[in-house]
Amino acid sequence: MTLPALELLVALCAPNVGPTTLLAIIQAESAGVPHAVHVNGPWIARPANRGEAARIASWAIRAGYTVDLGLMQVNSRNLPGLGLSIEDALDPCTNVWAGAAILSANYAAMAARQGPDQRALLDALSAYNTGDARGGFANGYVRRVLETHRLLMRGKAKHRRK
Numbered sequence: 001m002t003l004p005a006l007e008l009l010v011a012l013c014a015p016n017v018g019p020t021t022l023l024a025i026i027q028a029e030s031a032g033v034p035h036a037v038h039v040n041g042p043w044i045a046r047p048a049n050r051g052e053a054a055r056i057a058s059w060a061i062r063a064g065y066t067v068d069l070g071l072m073q074v075n076s077r078n079l080p081g082l083g084l085s086i087e088d089a090l091d092p093c094t095n096v097w098a099g100a101a102i103l104s105a106n107y108a109a110m111a112a113r114q115g116p117d118q119r120a121l122l123d124a125l126s127a128y129n130t131g132d133a134r135g136g137f138a139n140g141y142v143r144r145v146l147e148t149h150r151l152l153m154r155g156k157a158k159h160r161r162k
Contacts, residue, residue: 001032001071001092009071013093014100021121022072022100024149025128028141029073029099034092038068040075050090057086072099103128122146 001009006026010019030036035053037045039060047053057067057076067076069089074082079089082101088094106124110133114120125145126136136142 001034003032006032006071009092009096013096017100017104020149020152021103021145022096023152024145025099025103025125026071026096027148027152028145029068030071032071034071034095035090036068036070036073038073039065040067041065053090054086057090061086070095070099072096074098074102078102099128 003023006023007019010022010026014022026032035047035050037047037053037056037060039045039056041060041063045053045056045060047056053069057069060067061076068074069076069086071092072095074084074089074095076086076089078098079085082098084094084098089098103124106127107120110120110123110127111117114123122137122142123133125142126133129136129141130139
């Protein structure tokens with residue numbers, strides 16, 4: 001999806017979370033491909049469309065793997081708690097909503113522990129990627145999201161100056 005399309009999607013589907021943060025996560029997770037599927041196993045899936053993505057994800061889950069789905073690469077373990085099916089999670093708006101809900105829950109948990117500050121957000125980003133507050137720092141995910149966030153903000157500042 002194009003950046004303007006993603007910006008609109010984020011604004012409509014997850015209005016209570018910082019849009020640039022979500023856009024940075026989308027870029028880090030799926031590079032803006034709405035039918036992206038990552039099977040947490042020994043192979044790479046590159047579905048051509050949403051239907052193929054749903055078939056690959058269903059097969060992988062039946063085979064005992066977890067999968068990350070859609071723009072925000074929502075992990076299949078999160079689907080029951082969010083009340084979503086695989087097909088739901090591959091809908092771009094629902095996927096952005098789900099990813100924002102997971103990030104928000106992570107942030108609330110981190111903020112309750114250490115206070116509502118930037119560190120809580122960074123730890124929430126780490127947990128979004130790995131399930132814990134440290135793993136996303138160790139594997140470079142938090143750094144990658146922050147760098148993408150900086151680039152997006154720089155682009156917005158340039159656009160405003162024109």
